[in-house]
Amino acid sequence: MKKFLNYLFIIILIIGAFYIINNNFKKEEKINKDINIINTAESNQDDVVYFAKGISKKDYINTINYEATIVKNNYKYNPIxxxxxNHLNYSELEKIYNKLNSSDIVNLNIIGTTVDKRFLYSLEIGKGNKTIMFESGTHASEIANPLFITKFMIDLVNDYEADNQDIINLLNNYKIVVLPVVNPDGYNTYIxxxxxIKNKNLFIYKNRNLIDFDYYKGNLNGVDLxxxxxxxxxxxxxxxxxxxxxxxxxxxVNKMAYYAGEFLGSESETKALIYWHNKYYKNIYAYITLHSSGRxxxxxxxxxxAELNNLSNKCAQIVNNITGYQVLGADYEEVxxxxxxxxxxxxxxxxxxxxxxEITGRLSYGKYDEKMNELKYKACVINIETLESYTQDLKIIKDEYYNYNLEKVFLNLIKQD
Ligand SMILES: [Zn+2]
Structure with a gap:
C-alpha cells in the first residue's frame, strides 16, 4: 500500500510538472494558410544579374508556418x-519583456532563435484590431532603438496598469506589435x-581581430539582415x-559592406522576420522600422x-512635425x-x-521595375533614422528620447487615424 502511494505521488508530481510547463509555453496555432505561392516569375529576367540565390519554396513554406511559442506567466505586474x-544587455531586456508579459494587456511570443541561440521576441500590446508594427535592432551597433522602444513599452504598460484612462482606451482599440531586437547577438556583442559570443565557430568570433566592431551591422555570420x-x-x-x-x-570584415547572405532568407533572424511579417501584414495600418543614422x-x-508612397509620406510627416527629422523622398532610394x-x-x-x-525564390510581381497602381493592404511603411549616428553614450541616447520627444512620435504614429 505504501509503495502504491509512493507511485501515486510520483505520478501526480509528473502530471503537475507537465501541467506547469504546458501552461507557461504553449505552441501557437499555425496562422497562415493563405500561402500565396506562385510558379511564375518576372517576364524580363534577362534584364537582371543575380548575385544571391533566392530562398527555396520548402524553406519559405516552413518559415511562414513556424509555430511561435506563447510565453505565459502568473506573476502580478509590478511597475518597471x-x-x-544603464545599458541593458540582452538578458536584461529579456527579463523586462517577461515582466511586461505579466500584464494582461501584453502577449509575449518567441518567434525564433538567433544563430548564437538567443530567443527572438515579439510583443503584442493592446486588444484592438487596428495593428501597427515596430521593429528595431537590426544593425548591431544601433543599440539606442531597442532601448527607445523598450522604454516606450514600459511606460505604456505601467500607465495601463496604473489605470490611466487614456492609455486604457488606446490599448482597447489598438494592437501594437513590437519586435524590439531583430539582431540580439549583434546587440549583445556590441554592448x-x-x-x-557563445559559439566560437561563428564568423565574427573567428575574425574578431580583423573586424572593427565600432560600427558593425551584421549578425554573427557576417550577414546584413x-x-x-x-x-x-x-x-x-x-x-x-x-x-x-x-x-x-x-x-x-569591412564594416561598411553589405552582404546579403549565401542565399536570401538564409539567417534564422531573417526567417523570424519573414514569419512575423506574414503573420500580421494583412491587418496593419503602419510599419515602422528604427535605425540610427542621421535624423x-x-x-x-x-x-x-503612389498610394503606398502617399501613405508613407503621411506617416513620415507625423514624425517630422514632432522631431524635425528630414523626410527623404524617392531621390534617396536605390532600386x-x-x-x-x-x-x-x-x-x-x-x-x-x-x-x-518558387522560380526566383523571392517575392514577385510580373516584371522587374514595373510600377503597380494599387496598394492591396493599406498601410504606411517608414524607416526612422534616430540620432546623428550610432552611439553607446547613454546621455546622448537619453537626450534623443526626450529632446526629440520620441514617446510622442510613437504615440502619434499609433493614433494617427
Ligand atoms: Zn541600420
Whole structure:
C-alpha cells in the first residue's frame, strides 16, 4: 500500500510538472494558410544579374508556418523603472519583456532563435484590431532603438496598469506589435564585447581581430539582415546599373559592406522576420522600422505604388512635425543596384500583393521595375533614422528620447487615424 502511494505521488508530481510547463509555453496555432505561392516569375529576367540565390519554396513554406511559442506567466505586474541610467544587455531586456508579459494587456511570443541561440521576441500590446508594427535592432551597433522602444513599452504598460484612462482606451482599440531586437547577438556583442559570443565557430568570433566592431551591422555570420530578406529586387542588380561597390559577395570584415547572405532568407533572424511579417501584414495600418543614422526618415519606395508612397509620406510627416527629422523622398532610394532586400522592401511588397515565386525564390510581381497602381493592404511603411549616428553614450541616447520627444512620435504614429 505504501509503495502504491509512493507511485501515486510520483505520478501526480509528473502530471503537475507537465501541467506547469504546458501552461507557461504553449505552441501557437499555425496562422497562415493563405500561402500565396506562385510558379511564375518576372517576364524580363534577362534584364537582371543575380548575385544571391533566392530562398527555396520548402524553406519559405516552413518559415511562414513556424509555430511561435506563447510565453505565459502568473506573476502580478509590478511597475518597471528604466530611464536610460544603464545599458541593458540582452538578458536584461529579456527579463523586462517577461515582466511586461505579466500584464494582461501584453502577449509575449518567441518567434525564433538567433544563430548564437538567443530567443527572438515579439510583443503584442493592446486588444484592438487596428495593428501597427515596430521593429528595431537590426544593425548591431544601433543599440539606442531597442532601448527607445523598450522604454516606450514600459511606460505604456505601467500607465495601463496604473489605470490611466487614456492609455486604457488606446490599448482597447489598438494592437501594437513590437519586435524590439531583430539582431540580439549583434546587440549583445556590441554592448558586452566579443567574448560574449557563445559559439566560437561563428564568423565574427573567428575574425574578431580583423573586424572593427565600432560600427558593425551584421549578425554573427557576417550577414546584413537588412539585405537578406527575399524581396523582389534582393540579391540582384538591373543590367543597366553597376552593382554598388558597398555590396560584397561573401562575409566581410569591412564594416561598411553589405552582404546579403549565401542565399536570401538564409539567417534564422531573417526567417523570424519573414514569419512575423506574414503573420500580421494583412491587418496593419503602419510599419515602422528604427535605425540610427542621421535624423532622417526614409518614406519612399520608387518601385511601388503612389498610394503606398502617399501613405508613407503621411506617416513620415507625423514624425517630422514632432522631431524635425528630414523626410527623404524617392531621390534617396536605390532600386536594382544590389542594395535591396530590406525589411521595409519585403513588407511593402507583401502589402502591395506580391506573391512568393518558387522560380526566383523571392517575392514577385510580373516584371522587374514595373510600377503597380494599387496598394492591396493599406498601410504606411517608414524607416526612422534616430540620432546623428550610432552611439553607446547613454546621455546622448537619453537626450534623443526626450529632446526629440520620441514617446510622442510613437504615440502619434499609433493614433494617427
Ligand atoms: Zn541600420
Amino acid at each position: 523603472v528604466y530611464n536610460f541610467g 558586452n564585447g566579443i567574448n560574449s 537588412n539585405r537578406n530578406m527575399p524581396s523582389q529586387n534582393s540579391g540582384l542588380h538591373f543590367k543597366r546599373y553597376d552593382l554598388l561597390n558597398t555590396v560584397v559577395l561573401k562575409p566581410s 532622417v526618415i526614409y518614406s519612399s519606395k520608387p518601385n511601388l505604388s 536594382g543596384e544590389g542594395n535591396d532586400g530590406t525589411t521595409t522592401d519585403f513588407i511593402a511588397e507583401l502589402l502591395s500583393g506580391y506573391k512568393f515565386s
